[in-house]
Amino acid sequence: MSEENPMTLHEIDLNLEALRPGDDGYDAAANVFFATGAPALVVRPRDADGVSSALAHATRHGLPVSVRSGGHSPVGHGTNTGGMVIDLAHLDSVEVVDADRRIVRVGAGATWGTVAAALEPHGWGLTSGDSENVGVGGLTLGGGVGWMVRRDGLAIDNLVAARVVTVDGRLVTASADEHPDLFWALRGGGGNFGVVVDFDFVAQEVAGVHFGTITYQLEDLPDLVVRWRDAMRAAPDELSSTLVLAPRFPGAAAAAMVLVCYAGVPGSTSADADAAIEPLLELGTVTAAKVEERRYAEVLEHAEHPPGLRLVGRNTLVPALDDDVIAAVERLHAMPTPTAVALRSLGGAFGRVAPEATAFAHRDAEAMIVCAVFLPATVSDADVEQALAPWREVAALGSGTYVNFQGSATAEDVAAAYPAATYARLAAVKRTYDPDNVLALNHNVLPAAEGADGPAA
Numbered sequence: 001m002s003e004e005n006p007m008t009l010h011e012i013d014l015n016l017e018a019l020r021p022g023d024d025g026y027d028a029a030a031n032v033f034f035a036t037g038a039p040a041l042v043v044r045p046r047d048a049d050g051v052s053s054a055l056a057h058a059t060r061h062g063l064p065v066s067v068r069s070g071g072h073s074p075v076g077h078g079t080n081t082g083g084m085v086i087d088l089a090h091l092d093s094v095e096v097v098d099a100d101r102r103i104v105r106v107g108a109g110a111t112w113g114t115v116a117a118a119l120e121p122h123g124w125g126l127t128s129g130d131s132e133n134v135g136v137g138g139l140t141l142g143g144g145v146g147w148m149v150r151r152d153g154l155a156i157d158n159l160v161a162a163r164v165v166t167v168d169g170r171l172v173t174a175s176a177d178e179h180p181d182l183f184w185a186l187r188g189g190g191g192n193f194g195v196v197v198d199f200d201f202v203a204q205e206v207a208g209v210h211f212g213t214i215t216y217q218l219e220d221l222p223d224l225v226v227r228w229r230d231a232m233r234a235a236p237d238e239l240s241s242t243l244v245l246a247p248r249f250p251g252a253a254a255a256a257m258v259l260v261c262y263a264g265v266p267g268s269t270s271a272d273a274d275a276a277i278e279p280l281l282e283l284g285t286v287t288a289a290k291v292e293e294r295r296y297a298e299v300l301e302h303a304e305h306p307p308g309l310r311l312v313g314r315n316t317l318v319p320a321l322d323d324d325v326i327a328a329v330e331r332l333h334a335m336p337t338p339t340a341v342a343l344r345s346l347g348g349a350f351g352r353v354a355p356e357a358t359a360f361a362h363r364d365a366e367a368m369i370v371c372a373v374f375l376p377a378t379v380s381d382a383d384v385e386q387a388l389a390p391w392r393e394v395a396a397l398g399s400g401t402y403v404n405f406q407g408s409a410t411a412e413d414v415a416a417a418y419p420a421a422t423y424a425r426l427a428a429v430k431r432t433y434d435p436d437n438v439l440a441l442n443h444n445v446l447p448a449a450e451g452a453d454g455p456a457a
């Protein structure tokens with residue numbers, strides 16, 4: 001390690017902005033959606049050279065590195081204590097690079113709201129997530145489950161290339177033709193392999209988006225889930241929906257709602273949307289319903305962290321919403337700690353991608369079950385574990401997890417996200433691109449040992 005003070009950045013400050021404790025803006029820059037941090041440095045590169053300089057500085061001084069795009073990691077990986085944060089907020093452009101093929105180049109630090117607004121004048125959209133302020137970088141690298149998941153698959157299924165600064169400072173393009181092993185790993189393997197500066201996506205044509213909420217009395221939870229499941233099994237790919245079992249706060253009536261998004265293609269009519277949505281209006285006693293034609297950019301909501309609470313999230317992917325799963329969901333929702341349970345519909349285009357085609361392998365899932373447990377901010381980790389006990393019953397019935405909704409990042413969590421063959425392949429790619437595990441503040445894939453047989457990428 002160099003004798004030079006790691007806080008002095010004179011050699012690299014031309015192509016990045018640097019904030020140290022005490023600087024204006026440092027306090028805000030140290031924190032992210034789910035965590036309060038105290039990094040030694042927050043750097044904001046202005047280009048790929050800036051990213052390369054930052055990585056060189058961090059490795060020279062042995063600083064742990066957080067890579068941040070939108071800062072919404074549920075584990076708080078976008079900040080740290082005593083290390084460097086590489087905040088990609090300045091790399092937020094959205095540019096059409098080939099209008100005929102609808103190829104758009106999106107900076108990793110852009111938010112999905114910016115992307116939706118920029119694509120709207122073209123009549124295009126990209127399936128992403130449900131919130132406008134979530135970042136392109138983190139969501140894409142984990143997979144990206146959005147309102148058009150059944151129509152267009154995951155965000156990564158629309159990715160054709162990414163430009164990546166590797167930990168040794170090279171700028172490489174990853175695509176089907178160049179560094180295909182890296183391109184495969186970036187599609188679901190998270191931030192383990194380099195710092196992505198921008199992504200090339202194929203935007204999709206979007207017309208006649210109908211979005212809204214249908215609220216039901218929660219009388220018979222298993223019956224409601226079965227009816228929703230069966231309606232989604234029969235639904236066209238243009239329809240995606242999430243069944244939310246609202247947390248039972250003291251004094252509040254039990255309620256459930258379906259958030260629904262119909263995303264048409266050019267030529268789709270309102271009658272098509274109505275016909276697709278109609279079965280969801282017949283799932284139970286509807287107490288309110290508001291579904292209307294909206295701009296896709298409007299559908300993405302601004303997410304806020306609930307003040308004064310610790311929000312603990314877990315998820316699992318289930319091949320089938322069968323009776324055992326539904327019974328476990330009912331027990332989870334009935335527990336005394338307020339818990340929201342969301343069942344997100346999958347299938348459609350999501351399920352037509354081969355499991356080995358990307359590092360997101362769970363393509364047979366019918367639904368993703370996400371739980372969010374609302375606890376007091378001061379709660380201990382032991383209390384969190386206790387509160388999660390009913391969740392484990394649900395998780396035991398799933399076939400794996402989605403890293404981006406996983407509020408912890410233990411070795412067990414990583415193993416649940418990546419089946420053994422996927423993990424072995426990721427570990428081989430990690431050995432090629434980050435053999436010293438410089439990028440470790442993530443759902444960490446360890447470099448395969450020298451001589452270990454990784455399946456061919």
Ligand SMILES: Cc1cc2nc3c(=O)[nH]c(=O)nc-3n(C[C@H](O)[C@H](O)[C@H](O)COP(=O)(O)OP(=O)(O)OC[C@H]3O[C@@H](n4cnc5c(N)ncnc54)[C@H](O)[C@@H]3O)c2cc1C
Nearest residue numbers: 069070071072073077129130135137138139145191196303
């Ligand atoms: C309110 C809210 C709503 C959400 N809704 C959805 C949803 O609908 N669908 C969905 O799929 N997910 C959703 N998520 C989960 C989301 O995908 C993850 O939180 C994701 O990590 C956010 O990306 P980010 O860039 O904002 O986060 P960051 O914290 O900036 O990044 C997360 C991690 O990704 C890696 N990373 C980020 N950018 C780069 C990069 N450029 N190069 C290399 N590594 C990088 C790093 O390891 C980093 O720690 C939601 C999260 C929140 C908090």
